[in-house]
Amino acid sequence: xxxxxxDEVAGERRQLINVAYRLLGSLAEAEDAVQEAYARWxxxxxxxREEIVSPGAWLTTVTGRVCLDLLGSxxxxxxxxxxAWLPEPLPEPLPASLHGLAVRDRGHGADPAxxxxxxxxxxxxxxxxxxxxxxxxxxxxxxxxxxxxPFAEIAGVLGRTPAACKQLxxxxxxxxxxxRVPVMAAGQAGVVRHVKQAWETKDIAALVELLDPAAVMTAxxxxxxxxxxxxxxxxxxIAQYMVAIAGKAPGLELLERPVNGLPGLVARSAGAVIxxxxxxxxxxxxxxxxxxxxxxxxxxxxxxx
Numbered sequence: 238x239x240x241x242x243x244d245e246v247a248g249e250r251r252q253l254i255n256v257a258y259r260l261l262g263s264l265a266e267a268e269d270a271v272q273e274a275y276a277r278w279x280x281x282x283x284x285x286r287e288e289i290v291s292p293g294a295w296l297t298t299v300t301g302r303v304c305l306d307l308l309g310s311x312x313x314x315x316x317x318x319x320x321a322w323l324p325e326p327l328p329e330p331l332p333a334s335l336h337g338l339a340v341r342d343r344g345h346g347a348d349p350a351x352x353x354x355x356x357x358x359x360x361x362x363x364x365x366x367x368x369x370x371x372x373x374x375x376x377x378x379x380x381x382x383x384x385x386x387p388f389a390e391i392a393g394v395l396g397r398t399p400a401a402c403k404q405l406x407x408x409x410x411x412x413x414x415x416x417r418v419p420v421m422a423a424g425q426a427g428v429v430r431h432v433k434q435a436w437e438t439k440d441i442a443a444l445v446e447l448l449d450p451a452a453v454m455t456a457x458x459x460x461x462x463x464x465x466x467x468x469x470x471x472x473x474x475i476a477q478y479m480v481a482i483a484g485k486a487p488g489l490e491l492l493e494r495p496v497n498g499l500p501g502l503v504a505r506s507a508g509a510v511i512x513x514x515x516x517x518x519x520x521x522x523x524x525x526x527x528x529x530x531x532x533x534x535x536x537x538x539x540x541x542x
Contacts (some may be wrong), residue, residue: 242286242287242292245292245293246275246278246292246296249292249293249296249297250271250275252293252297253271253274253296253297253300254267254268254271254353255353255354255384256297256300256301256304256379256380256384257270257271257300257304258327258353258359259358259359259364259367259379259383260301260304260308260375260376260379261304261307261308261311262324262325262364262367262368263324263325263534264325264327264353264537265325265533265536266307266311267304270300270303270304270307271300273299273300273303274296274299274300274303275296277299278292278295278296278299294390297380297386297390297394298390298393298394301376301380301391301394301395302394304376305372305373305376305394305395308372308375308376309372312372318459318460319458319459319460319466320456320457320458320459320460320464320465320466320467321455321456321457321466321467321468322368322457322459323361323365323455323457323527323529323534324361324364324365324368325529325534325537326361326496326497326501326513326515326527326529326534326535326537326538327353327355327359327496327497327537328494328495328496328537328538329355329494329495329498355495355497355498356498357418357498358379358383359497359498360418360497360498360499360515361496361497361499361515361517361527362418362515362517362525363413363418364497365527366412366413366416366418367379369412369416370409370412371405373395373397373405374405374406374408374409374412375409376391376394376395376405377391377395377402377403377405377406377409378405378406378409378410378413380394381402381403381406382406382409382410387399388400388402388403388406391406424518424521425499425500425516425518426493426500428447428516428518428521428522428523429493429500429501429502429516429518429523430493430500431443431447432444432447432502432516432523433491433493433502435447436479436480436483436491436502437483437489437491439480439483439484441473441476441477441480444472444475444476444479444480445472445473445476447522447523448472448475448476448522448523449472449519449520449522449523449524450471450472451470451471451472451524452470452471452472452475452522452523452524452525452526453468453469453470453475453524453525453526454468454469454470454475454478454479454525454526454527454528455468455469455525455526455527455528456469456527456528456529456530457527457528457529457530457531457534458530458531459530459531459533459534461530461531461532461533462511462512462530462531462532463530464528464530465478475526486504486506486511488506488507489504489505489506490504490505490506491503491504491505492504492505494513496513496514496515497515499515499516500516501513501514501515501516502514502516503538510535510538510539511530511535512528512529512530512535513528513529513535513538514526514527514528514529515527515528515529
């Protein structure tokens with residue numbers, strides 16, 4: 238019986254990582270939050286753990302509370318962040334058949350990046366909108382609209398009434414609607430492939446043609462990698478910037494890779510990943526580019542080959 242309960246508790250980790258990543262936009266912070274939840278679980282007296290009917294619900298509540306605290310402190314940290322702050326981009330997970338191998342090889346559980354389910358709620362566009370929400374709105378919206386937790390349970394996370402939580406989720410929903418978060422456009426992979434080719438050949442005219450005239454590029458270097466500190470607006474300016482980057486990185490290699498579940502590009506130099514780019518495409522043209530260069534956010538990409 239004890240072994241079954243232990244397996245049940247351990248089996249919640251994948252779900253908790255998924256919840257925490259969407260709440261925080263950072264895989265490293267998500268893993269820390271989940272680890273903290275497990276630490277609190279095992280710190281409970283054994284008889285107290287046995288009294289808890291649903292360990293999964295308990296762990297989700299604690300993880301949500303930890304994330305809520307982190308979101309509150311993150312606002313202050315991001316005000317001091319050098320340049321724009323973007324969510325941490327994730328590579329496509331390993332096939333499920335390899336998860337067991339990953340566990341044995343690493344000896345401490347599968348890579349957290351492999352446990353995040355890729356869907357529309359982890360696209361860069363969606364995560365950027367989540368960043369605009371208050372911490373309470375984000376928690377209520379993610380838990381209810383993405384993971385379908387009832388407001389009665391969310392109330393336990395936020396320390397508010399179910400009715401108040403419902404209002405928070407509704408407010409967050411309005412933010413998403415106002416932002417008109419895109420879904421994957423037909424032909425997005427083809428557009429990204431053409432961007433790759435034009436970027437590799439430093440063809441400014443071709444890049445301008447592929448970009449919407451009002452396109453915006455946001456880059457995140459975190460003060461650790463040279464990049465534009467403010468969003469770059471307009472097709473011509475973005476194209477010139479992209480070509481300038483390519484000129485400063487001899488031997489730059491661009492790879493087509495899924496980024497947070499959608500077609501994207503990975504830039505490598507001397508075998509190391511130096512940037513990951515996500516795209517929003519509409520009517521056959523790129524409308525948004527999110528480029529992450531902060532090396533701390535590129536750790537999940539180290540295995541890319």
